[in-house]
Amino acid sequence: MIETEGLSFTYDDGTKALQHITLRIREGESAGIIGTNGAGKSTLLNHLNGWFTPQSGTVTVDSIRSTKKSQETLRRKVGLVFQNPDDQLFMTRLYDDIMFGPDNLGMHRKESEAEAERLLRNFGLWELREKPPSKLSQGQKRFAAFAAVLVMRPPILVMDEPTSDLDPRNRKKLISLLRSLSSTRITVSHDLDFIWDTCDRVFVMNSGRISAEGTTTDILADRALLEENGLELPIRLQD
Numbered sequence: 001m002i003e004t005e006g007l008s009f010t011y012d013d014g015t016k017a018l019q020h021i022t023l024r025i026r027e028g029e030s031a032g033i034i035g036t037n038g039a040g041k042s043t044l045l046n047h048l049n050g051w052f053t054p055q056s057g058t059v060t061v062d063s064i065r066s067t068k069k070s071q072e073t074l075r076r077k078v079g080l081v082f083q084n085p086d087d088q089l090f091m092t093r094l095y096d097d098i099m100f101g102p103d104n105l106g107m108h109r110k111e112s113e114a115e116a117e118r119l120l121r122n123f124g125l126w127e128l129r130e131k132p133p134s135k136l137s138q139g140q141k142r143f144a145a146f147a148a149v150l151v152m153r154p155p156i157l158v159m160d161e162p163t164s165d166l167d168p169r170n171r172k173k174l175i176s177l178l179r180s181l182s183s184t185r186i187t188v189s190h191d192l193d194f195i196w197d198t199c200d201r202v203f204v205m206n207s208g209r210i211s212a213e214g215t216t217t218d219i220l221a222d223r224a225l226l227e228e229n230g231l232e233l234p235i236r237l238q239d
């Protein structure tokens with residue numbers, strides 16, 4: 001279970017990106033977080049795996065409170081797929097990037113190699129494993145970043161704009177892959193149809209705050225609520 005209590009965060013330049021965020025996501029649940037550009041979504045996600053530690057308020061994952069000391073433990077529990085794949089991929093060979101996490105966590109090498117191969121094949125990246133990640137296409141980078149996180153088999157998966165750069169067929173592939181996972185999932189996306197297809201519950205963020213929370217169908221079908229928060233209905237509900 002992931003909980004934040006009164007979480008606030010201000011960047012060095014004075015931008016108040018998060019203001020008193022309190023939320024609770026239960027084990028096995030798939031939660032979506034939506035909101036306009038600049039609402040604070042990425043800043044919030046970056047707190048969930050210890051990448052950022054709280055300035056005020058708390059973040060708790062399975063009863064472990066996020067502090068500088070618990071960073072390592074949190075990263076084992078929570079796999080974060082960053083909004084920008086370039087923040088995730090930094091080696092000179094794709095395969096090394098995929099194996100970096102498991103090696104770093106001291107996971108069983110042979111098992112990780114088998115899992116890496118399975119994921120790379122599934123994402124159509126196996127033939128590209130010797131390539132520098134910097135020379136992959138955007139969509140290939142997106143899937144590579146996914147593979148680099150999934151290979152660590154994190155019990156909680158956090159994704160920031162996972163469908164950006166994916167072609168329609170690969171977007172569908174990601175939907176089926178996510179539906180097949182039993183892990184707790186948190187997804188930030190502007191693709192509300194994707195949220196509709198993959199999430200049970202939705203939080204709406206507006207100017208650093210949570211402005212609404214409810215089941216996916218209640219939130220995403222509420223045109224007035226979405227408009228108040230600068231958003232639009234999912235395409236499938238538009239007339």
Ligand SMILES: Nc1ncnc2c1ncn2[C@@H]1O[C@H](COP(=O)(O)OP(=O)(O)OP(=O)(O)O)[C@@H](O)[C@H]1O
Pocket residue numbers: 011012013015016017035036037038039040041042043044083
């Ligand atoms: N490194 C930074 N320094 C200062 N301000 C920042 C920094 N990163 C983000 N911000 C500001 O914090 C606020 C929240 O940004 P954040 O990236 O969390 O938004 P977001 O909801 O993820 O937006 P998007 O949908 O565009 O990805 C914005 O006003 C942004 O300008």
Ligand SMILES: [Mg+2]
Pocket residue numbers: 041042043083160
């Ligand atoms: Mg963002």
